Amino acid sequence: MLGVVVVGIGIAGRVRIRDLLNPMPNTPSENLKLIGFVSRRTLGKIEHVDQITLDEALLSDQVQAAIICLENSFHEEYTRKFLNAGKHVCVEYPMALSVAAAGELWDLADAKGKILHVEHIELLTAEYNLLKQKVSGKELMEGTLHFTGGPLDRQRNGFPAFSGIARLTWLIDLFGELTFKSATLSEDLKQQYWKMTAHLHTKDNRALTWIEERGPGLRRGKQINFQFKSDILDRLPEVPNNHSGLFMKDLNLFVQKLVGQHLTDTPERKRILHCLGLADEMKAFCEQSPSNCHDY
Numbered sequence: 220m221l222g223v224v225v226v227g228i229g230i231a232g233r234v235r236i237r238d239l240l241n242p243m244p245n246t247p248s249e250n251l252k253l254i255g256f257v258s259r260r261t262l263g264k265i266e267h268v269d270q271i272t273l274d275e276a277l278l279s280d281q282v283q284a285a286i287i288c289l290e291n292s293f294h295e296e297y298t299r300k301f302l303n304a305g306k307h308v309c310v311e312y313p314m315a316l317s318v319a320a321a322g323e324l325w326d327l328a329d330a331k332g333k334i335l336h337v338e339h340i341e342l343l344t345a346e347y348n349l350l351k352q353k354v355s356g357k358e359l360m361e362g363t364l365h366f367t368g369g370p371l372d373r374q375r376n377g378f379p380a381f382s383g384i385a386r387l388t389w390l391i392d393l394f395g396e397l398t399f400k401s402a403t404l405s406e407d408l409k410q411q412y413w414k415m416t417a418h419l420h421t422k423d424n425r426a427l428t429w430i431e432e433r434g435p436g437l438r439r440g441k442q443i444n445f446q447f448k449s450d451i452l453d454r455l456p457e458v459p460n461n462h463s464g465l466f467m468k469d470l471n472l473f474v475q476k477l478v479g480q481h482l483t484d485t486p487e488r489k490r491i492l493h494c495l496g497l498a499d500e501m502k503a504f505c506e507q508s509p510s511n512c513h514d515y
């Protein structure tokens with residue numbers, strides 16, 4: 220059994236605790252034992268699991284791995300702390316708020332001989348898997364992916380290209396490596412509203428537009444318009460709205476790596492670093508030139 224701690228008790232952290240207490244029978248997740256959880260708040264016990272301090276988690280011989288569920292701005296710092304303490308790490312996406320930091324974290328994991336796994340549950344949903352099947356083998360002419368959702372604090376979650384990395388991951392997993400062309404960010408801080416529009420090209424020079432828009436009253440959802448040579452895909456496949464079990468699937472991927480069942484994560488690392496590199500470019504482009512960044 221491998222001892223594990225959950226760090227950060229928000230929505231994701233609570234799901235992680237629930238999953239660790241109820242592993243899926245006959246799956247790798249049965250190899251994990253939840254030792255405790257770490258929170259910056261005093262929460263006492265959650266479902267009979269003890270809160271422990273960060274130092275206890277870092278120093279304990281019982282703890283072999285940590286699952287980092289903090290807000291995005293803390294991912295790099297906590298991942299680094301646990302790797303330096305000789306623990307394996309599973310971190311929720313995005314693993315860091317720059318490609319340079321992500322590269323350093325993987326170098327550190329390799330130097331320490333530890334697994335560093337990044338959760339990407341957006342690739343595990345039934346909706347996405349059906350979409351991927353529908354896109355497979357088709358020639359893209361141009362496309363748009365537009366995400367909307369409620370307000371999100373940029374201080375805690377990073378520039379929109381990072382907080383929205385799940386959407387960029389979809390585009391790259393569907394259409395291969397992309398080249399950044401330009402981006403704009405419009406925002407109204409008082410209204411907690413912002414909209415990023417990023418223009419990308421596929422290897423065949425086909426234009427892809429990614430829009431990430433958040434503000435009060437915006438319903439969480441994704442709209443697509445993918446124009447292929449053969450036909451147009453303008454809505455996501457309809458599947459029962461059931462997201463249960465996604466974090467459990469991810470947990471099993473992490474444990475497969477821990478027990479050596481998953482031999483190489485090179486393509487995964489390449490995809491993650493490519494996404495973060497593009498996110499870096501979008502952020503730099505919007506921040507460098509005020510004309511690309513405007514207030515209402």
Ligand code: NAD
Pocket residue numbers: 226227228229230231232258259260288289290291311312313338340
């Ligand atoms: P969250 O806002 O629920 O929690 C984030 C952090 O805020 C947690 O560390 C928690 O300790 C802290 N927090 C929560 N409520 C608090 C409160 N009342 N007072 C003080 N601190 C509080 O966010 P989340 O949805 O759990 O996301 C955590 C990470 O997981 C993020 O990096 C996110 O990108 C990633 N993630 C989440 C989901 C999801 O479905 N929730 C899916 C994929 C990835």
